[in-house]
Amino acid sequence: MRFRFAPSPTGLLHVGNARTALFNWLAARGSGGSMVLRIEDTNAEHSTGESEARILEDLRWMGMSWDEGPDLGGPFGPYRQSERLQTYQAYSDELLGRGTAYHCFCSPEQLEADRRAAVATGRPVRYAGTCRTLSGNVVRRRLDAGESAAIRFSVPEVDKVEFHDLVHGTVSFSGEVIGDPIIVRSDGRPAYNFAVVVDDALMEISHVVRGEDHISNTPRQLLLYEALGFSPPVFAHLSLVMGPDRTPLAKRHGATSVAEFRTRGYLPEALTNYLALVGWSPGADDEILPIEELVRRFRIDDVGQRAGVFDPEKLAWVNRNYLKALSPSRLATLAVPFFQQAGFAGAEPDGGGTVFLGYIAALAVGAVDRLEQIPERLKFLFEFDVAEALSDPEIRREVEGSEARRVIAVLAVELSARPRLDAEGFLDLKAAVQNETGCKGRALFHPIRIALTGCGDGMELDRAVPAIDRGAEMLSASGVRTVVGCRERAVAFAAALGLS
Numbered sequence: 001m002r003f004r005f006a007p008s009p010t011g012l013l014h015v016g017n018a019r020t021a022l023f024n025w026l027a028a029r030g031s032g033g034s035m036v037l038r039i040e041d042t043n044a045e046h047s048t049g050e051s052e053a054r055i056l057e058d059l060r061w062m063g064m065s066w067d068e069g070p071d072l073g074g075p076f077g078p079y080r081q082s083e084r085l086q087t088y089q090a091y092s093d094e095l096l097g098r099g100t101a102y103h104c105f106c107s108p109e110q111l112e113a114d115r116r117a118a119v120a121t122g123r124p125v126r127y128a129g130t131c132r133t134l135s136g137n138v139v140r141r142r143l144d145a146g147e148s149a150a151i152r153f154s155v156p157e158v159d160k161v162e163f164h165d166l167v168h169g170t171v172s173f174s175g176e177v178i179g180d181p182i183i184v185r186s187d188g189r190p191a192y193n194f195a196v197v198v199d200d201a202l203m204e205i206s207h208v209v210r211g212e213d214h215i216s217n218t219p220r221q222l223l224l225y226e227a228l229g230f231s232p233p234v235f236a237h238l239s240l241v242m243g244p245d246r247t248p249l250a251k252r253h254g255a256t257s258v259a260e261f262r263t264r265g266y267l268p269e270a271l272t273n274y275l276a277l278v279g280w281s282p283g284a285d286d287e288i289l290p291i292e293e294l295v296r297r298f299r300i301d302d303v304g305q306r307a308g309v310f311d312p313e314k315l316a317w318v319n320r321n322y323l324k325a326l327s328p329s330r331l332a333t334l335a336v337p338f339f340q341q342a343g344f345a346g347a348e349p350d351g352g353g354t355v356f357l358g359y360i361a362a363l364a365v366g367a368v369d370r371l372e373q374i375p376e377r378l379k380f381l382f383e384f385d386v387a388e389a390l391s392d393p394e395i396r397r398e399v400e401g402s403e404a405r406r407v408i409a410v411l412a413v414e415l416s417a418r419p420r421l422d423a424e425g426f427l428d429l430k431a432a433v434q435n436e437t438g439c440k441g442r443a444l445f446h447p448i449r450i451a452l453t454g455c456g457d458g459m460e461l462d463r464a465v466p467a468i469d470r471g472a473e474m475l476s477a478s479g480v481r482t483v484v485g486c487r488e489r490a491v492a493f494a495a496a497l498g499l500s
């Protein structure tokens with residue numbers, strides 16, 4: 001079996017298209033078939049090489065690969081439509097020669113007037129057929145005179161066009177709505193409906209799996225297959241990916257492109273796993289499935305007709321699952337760019353710096369939906385500022401009580417005499433402060449938290465405190481932003497409160 005993904009490189013890869021790519025890829029890999037990547041770039045104004053490169057990168061990032069494509073070549077290349085113009089011309093010449101295509105000289109104004117007239121009289125909007133009957137001589141004369149002409153396919157008279165769709169079952173279109181489509185525009189570029197048929201046929205694609213927005217193009221394409229003497233592939237039109245309000249997922253719903261999800265810190269395995277669940281169910285209650293398992297279970301025939309709703313909450317849940325399963329070294333590698341973005345790491349943290357960043361990322365990872373949120377949880381390490389903490393009225397109130405002041409004063413004295421804290425050192429410190437002040441529970445911990453982190457809440461102190469002091473020992477050459485140690489924090493806090 002041969003599947004293909006055929007993106008138009010006119011922007012970022014939309015998650016709906018990524019899902020189309022994924023279903024093709026899963027079907028190809030699961031069936032031992034081939035996956036073909038074809039770039040549909042005949043729209044010269046909007047297609048860019050940059051967009052093509054980013055689409056390929058996003059597909060690879062999600063874990064997909066292909067057997068033939070513009071970057072790899074293959075037996076049915078070239079795989080960019082802009083490089084196949086001669087092929088399209090050969091087939092349009094053939095149709096012209098056989099009289100199943102004709103030149104059309106209608107101007108846009110003429111076509112618009114015809115369209116309005118059809119709407120006004122309740123007739124189906126389709127090409128009026130004006131140029132269908134022009135004689136060969138007239139056509140030649142007008143072409144020789146330099147008049148520009150498109151080429152239209154002369155659609156045969158049919159009552160209906162019917163086909164079996166793997167997702168939708170029998171699909172039937174009345175012949176009445178099928179006007180003669182343009183197959184080559186007046187500037188010589190092939191139209192989508194024509195190029196796609198020529199390519200899918202010549203590339204021997206057995207299964208066309210694509211978005212439902214193309215279902216109404218399919219009857220024209222089927223008639224073209226027939227006219228060109230090709231046998232059509234099997235079709236599967238996937239319901240569109242919808243936003244929570246059941247309209248097609250678009251900008252106003254938030255992030256829509258794979259690139260955006262990537263920059264926000266979703267893991268590729270999470271996005272891929274989640275997209276597989278939009279419109280398909282692996283059965284049972286399993287939802288967190290590694291890509292190999294998706295390949296094993298996926299059947300294109302099991303894809304439902306119901307629209308898949310893209311649910312950001314569920315994506316976040318899937319992402320949390322994968323975040324928790326990351327190995328420390330992969331977490332470190334993935335988190336570094338987000339620390340850099342937050343200004344907590346320089347351009348090139350060294351080995352020790354990367355280990356430290358991985359260690360602190362692991363402290364935060366259980367409490368976030370995505371990597372991008374990790375630095376925010378760790379601000380207490382890098383952005384300790386006594387004056388700022390005390391400018392918060394609630395914190396100020398907390399530390400003005402006599403018990404809190406006593407805890408902070410003792411804490412500062414104790415810390416001055418101690419080495420940097422690890423988990424055990426912190427236990428010992430707590431016991432000493434408790435002994436000396438007689439405070440316990442919240443009366444003990446809260447002032448300690450405020451003095452050491454500058455915040456009234458955050459992760460457990462047993463984890464935060466050793467992280468602070470481990471950070472304080474990092475050398476500046478490690479490429480990690482300076483972390484003020486616990487001792488310096490307590491002393492500064494005590495001083496600001498006039499306790500020393």
Ligand code: GLU
Pocket residue numbers: 006007008040196209210211214
């Ligand atoms: N280039 C078309 C698109 O991106 C592909 C349609 C098809 O798969 O036939 O919508």
